[in-house]
Amino acid sequence: MRRIALTITLLVLLVSPGWAEVRTITATGEYRMGDNDTRADAKRLALQDAKRLALEKAGTYIESITEVKNFALSRDELRAYAAGIVEVLESATKSAMEGETTIVRVDVTCKIDTAVVARQIDSLRKNEAIKVDLLLAQEEADRLRQELEAKTRELASVKSKTEAETVARARRSALTDQDANSLLTQARVVLGGSDKSFLAGSSSTEGRRRARSLIEQALSLNASMPRAHREMGILLQEEGDLEGAIAEYRAALRLKPGFAGAHTSLGIALYDKGDPEGAIAEFRMALSFEPGDAKTHANLGLALQAKGDLNGALAEIRTALRLEPDYAMAHNNLGTMLRAKGDQEGAIAEYRAALRLEPDNASAHYNLGNALKAKNKGTEAAREFREFLRLVPDSPKNRKFIDRAKAALRELE
Numbered sequence: 001m002r003r004i005a006l007t008i009t010l011l012v013l014l015v016s017p018g019w020a021e022v023r024t025i026t027a028t029g030e031y032r033m034g035d036n037d038t039r040a041d042a043k044r045l046a047l048q049d050a051k052r053l054a055l056e057k058a059g060t061y062i063e064s065i066t067e068v069k070n071f072a073l074s075r076d077e078l079r080a081y082a083a084g085i086v087e088v089l090e091s092a093t094k095s096a097m098e099g100e101t102t103i104v105r106v107d108v109t110c111k112i113d114t115a116v117v118a119r120q121i122d123s124l125r126k127n128e129a130i131k132v133d134l135l136l137a138q139e140e141a142d143r144l145r146q147e148l149e150a151k152t153r154e155l156a157s158v159k160s161k162t163e164a165e166t167v168a169r170a171r172r173s174a175l176t177d178q179d180a181n182s183l184l185t186q187a188r189v190v191l192g193g194s195d196k197s198f199l200a201g202s203s204s205t206e207g208r209r210r211a212r213s214l215i216e217q218a219l220s221l222n223a224s225m226p227r228a229h230r231e232m233g234i235l236l237q238e239e240g241d242l243e244g245a246i247a248e249y250r251a252a253l254r255l256k257p258g259f260a261g262a263h264t265s266l267g268i269a270l271y272d273k274g275d276p277e278g279a280i281a282e283f284r285m286a287l288s289f290e291p292g293d294a295k296t297h298a299n300l301g302l303a304l305q306a307k308g309d310l311n312g313a314l315a316e317i318r319t320a321l322r323l324e325p326d327y328a329m330a331h332n333n334l335g336t337m338l339r340a341k342g343d344q345e346g347a348i349a350e351y352r353a354a355l356r357l358e359p360d361n362a363s364a365h366y367n368l369g370n371a372l373k374a375k376n377k378g379t380e381a382a383r384e385f386r387e388f389l390r391l392v393p394d395s396p397k398n399r400k401f402i403d404r405a406k407a408a409l410r411e412l413e
Contacts (some may be wrong), residue, residue, distance in 0.1 A: 294324035
């Protein structure tokens with residue numbers, strides 16, 4: 001099972017009722033209207049302010065959870081994770097006069113289950129691809145917030161009605177992009193990373209439905225956002241629609257040619273389609289923008305292997321491990337390459353290394369099962385196949401591996 005190096009985030013989590021606590025967080029945002037403001041814009045700005053305050057409070061509370069403290073996360077990482085996993089809901093809007101100034105206030109709430117959030121963050125922090133994407137999304141949110149503040153100051157100072165409308169329109173566009181960025185951040189967490197840790201098609205049916213709703217909402221707000229097309233591509237690829245995914249990745253790259261993540265995602269889709277040469281070109285393009293990305297080196301290694309360049313493949317996978325020694329999927333993929341060279345013992349050692357780092361890596365269990373079976377270690381192989389079947393999501397893209405594992409178990413038993 002030589003799958004391209006992909007990452008999963010599981011968000012359907014069991015909660016222990018003995019120690020779980022649900023905390024409700026509230027926040028109120030406000031906006032003081034100027035002469036060039038409309039009430040509709042004022043409400044949107046107050047709502048954004050309320051969401052910002054709520055997420056800041058949520059991040060502070062999450063940081064205080066004992067389990068999360070043990071993760072030793074930076075403040076930026078906590079802010080990014082909170083934006084992806086905490087849903088903020090509008091609850092009330094009200095206006096008041098203060099002298100001659102109209103003040104619009106919006107109340108919001110969010111709920112945090114300590115057990116669920118701790119486990120979500122534990123899963124997220126182990127996924128380097130998601131961490132990078134969420135930090136980039138947080139940087140974009142900060143940039144848009146600064147743009148909103150600048151446009152608001154500019155709007156307050158202009159005198160011409162025509163100029164005021166131009167500035168107000170630009171500010172509305174930034175508000176819309178901020179809304180879309182927030183939706184895509186949530187979709188990223190629901191879907192998992194662009195580099196999945198074992199098999200494509202890993203999100204649940206419910207998760208994919210939720211992600212589609214979020215991405216479609218973002219696209220309806222701004223169809224020219226490269227991130228939105230990439231997220232839709234990831235969703236379509238998980239659903240088995242490779243052609244649709246490739247079209248979305250290409251759309252993202254037309255909008256932003258230097259989008260390394262979209263080049264990587266397109267490379268994965270081309271690999272899955274059976275086009276290793278196209279995949280190699282995309283992975284190399286991605287590395288031209290982000291040369292230190294271990295996962296792209298690992299993906300390039302698999303594509304080179306598929307093209308028959310085993311030495312080049314080994315060089316890339318070892319580069320990936322030099323950049324990220326604890327990269328479980330790279331150990332898994334190195335095992336597959338060693339098997340191709342006839343080194344069964346070396347392969348078994350690498351699969352075991354992957355499982356020490358990620359005990360629930362379904363792909364490594366499957367591959368270890370096949371390697372042990374080839375060494376006539378039937379009892380151990382059967383155990384690995386059973387573990388694979390326990391862990392792997394039942395999705396269309398996983399079906400052939402599930403069927404092969406079941407067939408191997410029948411043969412061994």
